[in-house]
Amino acid sequence: RKEVEQDPGPFNVPEGATVAFNCTYSNSASQSFFWYRQDCRKEPKLLMSVYSSGNEDGRFTAQLNRASQYISLLIRDSKLSDSATYLCVVNMKGGSQGNLIFGKGTKLSVKP
Amino acid sequence: GAVVSQHPSWVICKSGTSVKIECRSLDFQATTMFWYRQFPKQSLMLMATSNEGSKATYEQGVEKDKFLINHASLTLSTLTVTSAHPEDSSFYICSALTPGFSFYGYTFGSGTRLTVV
Numbered sequence: 001r002k003e004v005e006q007d008p009g010p011f012n013v014p015e016g017a018t019v020a021f022n023c024t025y026s027n028s029a030s031q032s033f034f035w036y037r038q039d040c041r042k043e044p045k046l047l048m049s050v051y052s053s054g055n056e057d058g059r060f061t062a063q064l065n066r067a068s069q070y071i072s073l074l075i076r077d078s079k080l081s082d083s084a085t086y087l088c089v090v091n092m093k094g095g096s097q098g099n100l101i102f103g104k105g106t107k108l109s110v111k112p
Numbered sequence: 113g114a115v116v117s118q119h120p121s122w123v124i125c126k127s128g129t130s131v132k133i134e135c136r137s138l139d140f141q142a143t144t145m146f147w148y149r150q151f152p153k154q155s156l157m158l159m160a161t162s163n164e165g166s167k168a169t170y171e172q173g174v175e176k177d178k179f180l181i182n183h184a185s186l187t188l189s190t191l192t193v194t195s196a197h198p199e200d201s202s203f204y205i206c207s208a209l210t211p212g213f214s215f216y217g218y219t220f221g222s223g224t225r226l227t228v229v
Contacts, residue, residue: 004155043205043220044156087155099146100207100218102156 003027004103006088012109017078021106023071023088033064035073036087038105044087047073078110114140114210118221125196125228133191133224135206141186142208146218147179150203162189196228 006023013019025033033050048055050062050071061074071088085105092098115138125131135145143164148156160181162168168181180192189208193200205223 104155
């Protein structure tokens with residue numbers, strides 16, 4: 001079983017749509033969780049951290065369910081500029097320690 | 113904020129030659145650097161972790177004699193792909209731990225796309 005699993009997509013949605021991505025991780029000892037965004041042929045960039053209480057940053061909402069080892073990302077009112085691959089990322093350690101474990105990513109394409 | 117400069121951005125080399133990729137931290141000291149590799153439509157896979165002044169720790173299945181990592185200074189880490197073959201063609205990217213700049217401080221280089229012909 002892969003450490004971090006995501007639906008690869010692609011998700012093709014119209015502008016303004018709401019889209020949700022899911023992710024599961026295999027190691028229950030994982031301590032910190034993130035969503036990164038990666039544009040084609042570019043480095044990944046941190047979108048947001050994910051907390052057990054759930055957290056929101058503008059149009060983006062992230063949720064974590066430790067019992068189910070499940071992470072989600074909700075994007076509301078999709079923009080063309082949201083088109084990218086969204087990477088679910090897990091760290092066995094908290095804070096700035098240890099290495100990041102990446103999922104394969106879910107590709108999102110927002111159409112006009 | 114923290115910046116990691118990675119060079120070259122892309123390189124094409126002949127099979128059997130060696131290629132060096134550099135990652136420099138521009139405004140901070142990178143004690144720890146991670147090197148990843150990403151094949152098309154695959155996730156970033158950690159190759160090795162390097163700490164300044166000590167030998168790199170390689171992940172299982174990564175040949176340390178083929179992928180030479182040098183982290184001799186706090187601002188420079190290099191990855192050399194020796195005797196490159198077409199199957200080494202990939203996107204290589206470094207990431208430095210930068211806890212002083214943010215709580216979740218990982219700063220990525222811009223990546224190097226290696227094509228071996």
